[in-house]
Amino acid sequence: MNAPAALRIDFVSDVSCPWCAIGLAALEQALDRLGGTVQAKIHLQPFELNPQLSNAGEDATEHLMHKYGIDMDQVAANRAVIRERAAALGFAFNMGVGSRIYNTFDAHRLLHWAELQDRHLALKKALLRAYFTDGEDVASHEVLARLAGEAGLDHVEARRVLESGVYAEEVRAQEAFFQQRGIRSVPATIVNGTHLIPGGQPPEVFEQALREIAAATPA
Template sequence: MSTPAPLRIDFVSDVSCPWCAIGLASLEQALARLDGTVQADIHLQPFELNPQLPAEGEDATDHLMRKYGIDEAQVDANRAMIRERAAALGFAFNMRRGSRVYNTFDAHRLLHWAELEGRHLALKKALLRAYFSDGEDVASHEVLVRLAGEAGLDPVRARRLLESGSYADEVRTQERFFQERGIHSVPATIVNGTHLIPGGQPPEIFERALREIAASAAG
């Protein structure tokens, strides 16, 4: 039996990015199909779509209309398309008129710590579900502490981290690192530091790309 090809995967994304939720679910399904073929080492990298937002956020429909120059009907159509794509992957996308978009910097600080603890994927999926499926405020420290506990992290340490400003410099450094290398939209999946898979691709696209990269790495 051949040894699985090791792949380092840097998944650059934001908590409030619907295509990032789709991309992560697609990536995980592709890796499940490749079980035994590759050994994936996934690192979650921070990207803020809206770093200027206050903690309390703003109405998501108003925000999208202003940011992209579209009207309410176009926002609704985009959401319907995303809802369909997400449902096909088993992810419930429930954003609608009245939903809000929040500042995600503290969520990224918490994710940085979660990676050090080996619980980053569990926390990331909890955050995406809380925001997109349950409509929760992912800037709220109370919500973040609860999600940390649900992901298997120590809630007391999570609260202390959020209140102290820990890992702010580390998150900023990682954000700059990927921006300086040309990552200006997310999700961006970078394999072995050189291969870019852009956007929330379907599982079969991820699967084919990862097979090709693994084969080329094997020589």
């Protein structure tokens, strides 16, 4: 039996990006399907869709209408597509009229800290669920610290991280690194530093791409 192929997966995404939630769920399902044929390690990389937002955020519908030049009916139609895709992956997408969009920089700092303890995926999924399913404020230090605790991290230390401003330089450096490599939209899944899988693809697309990459990758 061949040894599993080693895959480094850099998943570039934002907490407030619905297609990132879809992409991460699909990627994990694809890896489950591949079973023992690959030995994959997912590294979460930061990307801010709206770095100019204040922590108070904005009305999400108005924000999308202004940013993309679309009307309320188009926003609703886009959300319906996202809701259907998410549901197929077991993820509840509840964004609608009255939802808000928030600054995510502190969430990225907390994710950087969580990755140092190998709890980044648990925290990322907690953040995505809190925002898209439960409508929580993911700029709030109180909410972020609580979610860190739910993800198996020390919530007191999480609060210290948030209030101290640590890891800001590291997050900015990673954002700049991937932007310099041409990443302008997310999610972007980069395998072994060379293979790009763009967008929130279905599980079967991730699975096929990863199989092909693994076949050409030494164990």
